[in-house]
Amino acid sequence: MKALLSSRPVLWFLFPFVAALAELVALQADRFHGHGRFVVLRERADIQDRHFPAADS
Template sequence: MARFQTALQALPAEQAASPFVRAQVELVTLKDDKFRGRGGFVTLLEWADVLDRHFPAAGR
């Protein structure tokens, strides 16, 4: 996880701010928390929630 965060911080600000990168960061962080804390997997509903936050449906 630390390696991923270090790589993210090395990106230019305009690239790190993109919704794709932000969604990826959130998913990787969620996955890391799940594996460390509860030993579980990120569920389909959790994936959908993250993607919906970063890529809302048109007209919302």
């Protein structure tokens, strides 16, 4: 994924979105397949915080 995005500088801004979505999908697939549970809001927020840290003002 990084190779594709680095070869096309115009798409580089998409990397955080793609990485966060991939992490969320992987976690949801593991949860749903293993236990039948969904990813809760707090876990979604943690994923978002990792990929989109708060900007210093």
